[in-house]
Amino acid sequence: MHLHKKHSKSSYQPQDRLLLLKGGIEYFELLRDLILTAEQSIHIQMYIFRYDNAGQMVMEWLCQAARRGVSVYLLVDGYTTHLAFNILHRIESEGVQVERYEPLFKNGAFYFGRRMHHKIVVADGRRALVGSNNIDDDYYGSLSHPAWLDMALFVEGTVAGELERICVQLWNKEAARNRPMCQTTQQVRYLEKGVERISVRVLRNDWVRNRNDIWKSYFNLLSKAKEEVYLVSSYFLPGKRLRRQMKLAACRGVKIKVITAGLSDVLIAKQAERYLYPWLLRNHIEVYEYQDSILHAKMGVRDGRWLTLGSFNINNISTYASIELNLEVRNRPFVRRVQQELEQLIVAHCTPVSPDHYLHQRPFVRLFERLCYNFIRILLYVCTFYFKRERFGNQ
Template sequence: MSEHWRDNNAIALLINGEEFYTSVFEAIAQAREEVLIETFILRDDKVGSQLQEVLTAAAARGVRVEVLVDGYGSAELSPQTLHDLSVAGVRVLAFDPSKPMLGMRTNLFRRLHRKIVVVDGEIGFVGGINFCADHLGDFGPMAKQDYAVQVRGPIVADLHRASLALMDQTSRVKREPKPWLTERVPLQPDSARARMLLSIRDNNEHTNDIEAHYLKAIEGARERVLIANAYFFPGYRLLRALRNAARRGVKVTLILQGMPDMPLVRLCSRLLYNYLLRDGVVIREYTTRPLHGKVALVDQRWSTVGSSNLDPLSLSLNLEANLVIDDAAFNERLYDHLSQLAEQECKSITLQRVLRGYWWRAPLIFLSFHFLRHFPAWIGLLPAHSPRLKPWTTVNETAEPGNALNPGKSL
C-alpha cells in the first residue's frame, strides 16, 4: 500500500440515488472548468437523461467534460446518446469495449467498476452508485440500497490525479485543486476535519490494496466491526480475520443481501454462513430492497466507502476505488445508520437455521466454496490487460439504431 493520508477534509455521507444525484448534478451545474466522471453503468433512462442534460449545459459554458464508462456495464448506451454528447462537446471514453460474440458479451472480467466524480478539482464523489434509475426509490421493489460520499479538501487532488491517469491524460499540465469556494454547492459535512486516503485496486501495482486495508483494520479491532456489503465472498485471510475478531470478543456484524438482485451471488454468500456463525459472527440479511452498498466501519474511527465488494471480482480482477476514513464523527454517523438498518429492516440468521439440511448440502458447499475461491487465480492466468480506452463516439460514429457497441444489435 503506497497511498497517502490527507488531513482536514470535509465529508458527507450520501444515502441512495436521491441524495447522490442531487449533489452531483448540482455540483456539475456550477462547474466552471472541468468535470471528470468514472462509472461502471450509465443508462439511457431518466437518471442518464438528467446527467446528459447537466453535462451538455456545462460543456456549452466551456467546461471540459470527460466521461469514462465501462464497456461491459454500459454496453446498452444508445448511439443517439453518444452522438448527442459528442456534438455537445462531451468526451466519452469506454473501458475495454468489445463486440458481442454470438449475441453475448464476453468482456466480463477485469472491469472498470470505480465510481468517481471530480468537479473543478475541488469537489469529489466516491461510492458504489451508478448513473441509472434503479438507485432511486421510485424504481420499485428492486431499487437498490447504496452509499457514496461527497468530499472537499486535499483528498480531492488524489481523486483528480487517479481519474486523469486512468483517462490517459498524463500529457496535461498537472493542476492542484483551488482553495475552497464556500459559496459553491454548500456541503453540510458529517465531519469537517476528516483524515482519509484513496485506495485503489488495479491489475498492476495495487492488486490487493483495498483488501489489505480491510485486513489491517479487522485484525486490530477491539470493540466492533460492522460491514454492509452486497456481494460477500472474501478470501481465506479476511474470513479468518472476521472469525478471530469475534473469538476475541469483538462484536462482528455483517449486513448482507436478503432480497438479492443476483440470486446466485446470495447463494455463494450463504455458503459461508456456518463457517462464520459458529464463532459468533452476527449475520443480518437486509430484506427491504436489494443491498448494493460497499461500506464498513471498525471501532470508533475507521470506516470505508467505495465501489469494492468483498468478492472475487472486486478483490482480484476489477478496477476499484475506496476511500478509507479515519474520523470519529463520520464513523458514528455511518454506525447509527447501519445499526438502524440492521435492527429495523433486516432478519437475523441463526446457526440452527443454517444447519437444517446441512448434511446433504455439505459436499456441495465444500466444492462450491473452493471452486469460487480459486476462480480468481484461474482467471488471473489470462492476460492482465492494461486499461484499453476508446473514444466511444469514434467507435460508433457510423452506428445505426441498436446497441452502441455493436450497431444494429441489442444486448
C-alpha cells in the same frame, strides 16, 4: 527479471467537508448540484452508465455543463456500458468527451475479469463523490421500485484534487490514441470557519499493477480491531486470508456484524454467500440480511473511529481483477455517527440470520448452496488467473 515499481499510499489529509450519502434521490440530487455548479471541469468514471431515464437525466446535466464551457470527461467501462452510436454522436456534439475503458475485444488481450469498477465524480478538482452508485434506474428508484441501497461519501478539499489526478491519469491512458491529453484543474482552496476538518485518504486496488491497498485496509481492519467491526457488503465472498482474520478477531472478543443482501440481482452469488453463513455463525459472527431492496453498498467500519467506503467488494474479483477505489476516513465523531446509522439500519430494515435456521435446513438446499459456492469459486478463478501471469511475467 522484472522489477516492480512500488506504489506509495496516499496519506491522510484534513478535508474541509465530508458527508455520508445513501443512494437513490439523495445521491442524484447532490450529483446534479456538482455537475450544474461546476466551473472548469467534471470527471465521471462509472462502471455502469445506462441510457435509461436516470442515465438520460444525468447526460442532460453533463450536456448543459459542456454548453457552459465546462470540460466534461466521461469514462465508462468498456464491457458493462454500451452507448449506441447515435447517442454518442449527439452528446459528443454537445461537447461531452466520452471514452470506454478497455473494450473487451479491442484491448489486445482477452482480460474478461479486469474491469474499471470505479464510481467517481469530481467537479473542479475540489468536490467529489465516491461510492458504490452506478448511473441506472435501479440506483435512482421509484415509488414501485425502491432504489438499491448504496452509500457514498461527498468530500470537499485536497482529496478531490487527488481524485481528479487519478481520473486524468486513467483518462489519458484510454484517450491518448485519438484526442489531446486533458490536464488537472488548478484547485481553488477555501475553508469555512468553524467547520471540523476530517482526515481522509484515497486507496486503490489494481492487483495486476501491484496495488492491493484496499484489500490490505480490510485485512488491517480485522487484524487491528479491538471492540467491534461492521462489514456492509454485496457479493460477500471473502477469501481464506480474510476469513482467518475474521475468526481471529472474533476469538479476541471483537463483535463482528456482517450486513448482506436479502434480495440480490445475482441469485447464484446470493446462494454462494449463504453457504458461508454457518461458518460465520459458528465463529460468533452476526449476519443480517437487508430486506427493503437490493443491497449494493460496500463499507467497513472499525471501533467507531475508522471506515473505508467505495467500489471494493469483499471477494476475489475486487481483490485480484477489477480496478477499485475507496476513501478511508479516520475521525471518531464522524465514524460513530455512521456506526449509529448502521445500527438503525440493522434494527429497522434487516433480518438476523439465526443458527436455528440451519438446524432445520433441507439437505438439498444446503447442497444447492454448496454447488453455487463452488461454481462461483471456479468463475472467480477463470476471471483472474490471466492476471497472475501478467503480474509475474509481463509487468
